[in-house]
Amino acid sequence: MKSIIRGQVWIIAALLAFSVTGCASIPTGRYQTFSAATENIQSLIVNTDTRIEERQREFAVITAPNEKLTTSTFKPNLDGASYDITSQLRSREATLDVLVKYAKVLDALAGKDLNSDVDKSAQNLAASLKGLSASSEVNTFSKVLATLSDSLAGAVTESKRKEALRSAMTTVQPAVVAITNLLQRDYDKVQIFVNLMRDRYIAHANADRPPFGTWQRFKFDSEIAAGLAEYQQIDDALDAASAAINKLPEAHQQILESLDNKETPLNMLHDVVDQAQHLRSFYRNLPSK
């Protein structure tokens, strides 16, 4: 959590820097595509997290002890110790949401309908930070940011956009790296968690599998095949989202450098956009069960 806070302190500092000087000719398209890419990544992750939660419910049923039913029979815990991953998933979603909202601030700042868009996106970023956690540190931090975002929105003028973008992105770059590293580490853990559930799913299916050559076997195996396909989709989605997230810092850096040098390669931004477009229709593109 400290890493998140530290990262977002950088964002605050960057947002403050929006009030400095600058000039015209901002390549707005790359800000729009960067923002859209982060939204696509977020969409896939939220969708995948929902599937993981559904699998967690199924796992609790499959591994329930042979005892009388009670209200807590299928709760995700072991002798009172919870293995419910939902709050971890929500925490990661909230962290990613900060990046999404930050990308929107950049997009608004680069855009032409400046004041109202910047104000709106800055307010959304402040709101996103509010959703991070109920801890006192984060609450304090969120209040500070909300105040800063308000003053930022009032201070920005069209002529100052380019310098404001340069200053903000330079300041935020380390935070983008820190947040993506944090997301990456956490998704490795989520993948292990999902694989543990999948392995138990297979083991329990093996224990009760009907005899070969029977209709029951066919029906049973069809159901298991569908379940395993879903696990594979989740695994692939985690890999795909992770690969896209890993490229965000370099894409961000390239956009920043391209503000002053039109020859700056944008290959990482293009990679992120390509991957994000694929992510947008990830589950739809996979074969149906």
Add this chain to the structure above:
Amino acid sequence: MDPHDLAEQTTGLASRVNNLAVQTTGQQSRQLMEQQDVLSKLAMVAIVKELDAGQADYQNAVALLTKAIDQVDTALQKASEVANAINLVAQVITAVSKVVG
């Protein structure tokens, strides 16, 4: 010691116990299956919790996990060692439960 060691080693042991359960039959296989369910849940608890790797209980559990992994590997080669493996896994379950509980 890393705060993720316990989750990773418990996951590794659960996987090996699964292989042993598949390889054995009857009561031992059922026992291993139950142990594997518990080990998987313990690993999942360890993943979602922030654990203190500096605690003596944590280090004791990781040491037992290493021993149990070796024992299960031995049992996979030698059927007469399965009972010892089951006993050691039971000790691991107690030790890890103490850390994550």
